[in-house]
Amino acid sequence: MREICLDTETTGLDPRDGHKIIEIACVELVNKVKTGNHFHAYINPRREVGAEAFKIHGISNEFLADKPIFAHIADKFLDFIADAKLVIHNAAFDMKFINFELGLIGRGPIYSDNVVDSLILARKMFPGAQNSLDALCKRFGVDLSKRIKHGALLDSELLADVYIELMGGSQVNLGLEITKNNIDSLQNEKEKKIIKSRNFELSEKEIEEHKDFVKKNIKNNIWQF
Secondary structure (H helix, E strand, O other), rough: OEEEEEEEEOOOOOHHHHOEEEEEEEEEOOOOOEEEEEEEEEEEOOOOOOOOHHHHOOOOOOHOOOOHHHHHHHHHHHHHHHEEEEEOOHHHHHHHHHHHHHHHHOOOOOOOHHHHHHHHHHHHHHOOOOHHHHHHHHHHHHOOOOOOOOOOOHHHHHHHHHHHHHHOOHHHOOOOOHHHHHHHHHHHHHHHHHOOOOOOOOOHHHHHHHHHHHHHHOOOOOOOO
């Protein structure tokens, strides 16, 4: 099963106030395993980044000045997420921006039945606890050392690790996949246990020397020749 962990950064809190997406990232999972495939884009919002938003992600107006607008990355984004379930932490926030941007360019919305909200999953698993992405990373032992500020690509990677843990951890795949290495290993073990019988031919001299050794060194021997 193919799933996409997704995150965005924006100029502010609400697209209805004119705020826009400035970064979007997606990390691919197949059967709850990260494949290494991802989509990532910075986007020129054609407006100023809010001061409070800048404090969170540190993405400046100057940095975004030469980046493409959303309409220019939309096709690649939609192609990447096609036929996959989206996994988003606090999905309502990101989806209102994504669907707003899609609407502006005449594209249909992404419906909620194709989205898994990892925040809702976490609240069910840990009711009453802190369930921010930071808190979940700490709970599951996911490395946060690179997260100085929010960033869509890094946060999508962290979300993928957290989501895998929320769904049962890396052990969900143990024993379900037999690779060529597994098969070779099993075959080697089998061959170690099955040792072909070997016949050793003794010369007449070796037989006579053995008889002589037994007579001289072993009293009351039970071997017959």
